[in-house]
Amino acid sequence: MATYRTICTTRDIPEGQARMFVVGDMMFGIFNIGGEFFALDNRCPHAGASLAHGYIEGDTVACRIHHWRFRIRDGKHLDTNRSEKCARTFPLRIVGDEIQVAW
Numbered sequence: 001m002a003t004y005r006t007i008c009t010t011r012d013i014p015e016g017q018a019r020m021f022v023v024g025d026m027m028f029g030i031f032n033i034g035g036e037f038f039a040l041d042n043r044c045p046h047a048g049a050s051l052a053h054g055y056i057e058g059d060t061v062a063c064r065i066h067h068w069r070f071r072i073r074d075g076k077h078l079d080t081n082r083s084e085k086c087a088r089t090f091p092l093r094i095v096g097d098e099i100q101v102a103w
């Protein structure tokens with residue numbers, strides 16, 4: 001069963017930006033889009049580049065390496081309908097000012 005764990009605080013991620021966090025063998029990209037926070041597997045499903053270091057525009061992020069585009073809210077790969085190209089997402093909740101992610 002997935003357990004929520006604190007990753008960072010809401011103050012760590014300015015609006016319209018993302019940060020990478022490593023917890024054990026997990027690597028998360030936490031995104032702040034208009035004051036809403038989302039957690040993605042930080043490794044691009046194409047070849048593993050950091051999505052937190054991608055180009056954020058509105059609610060999408062484009063990988064820096066080969067420019068695959070993902071919808072941040074649900075990880076959907078925006079250039080195809082192929083689920084294997086989607087970024088993995090994780091449940092996220094805010095407790096006080098802590099951002100907690102479940103995996």
Ligand code: FES
Pocket residue numbers: 044045046047048049063064065066067068
């Ligand atoms: S590593 Fe992300 S698109 Fe290739």
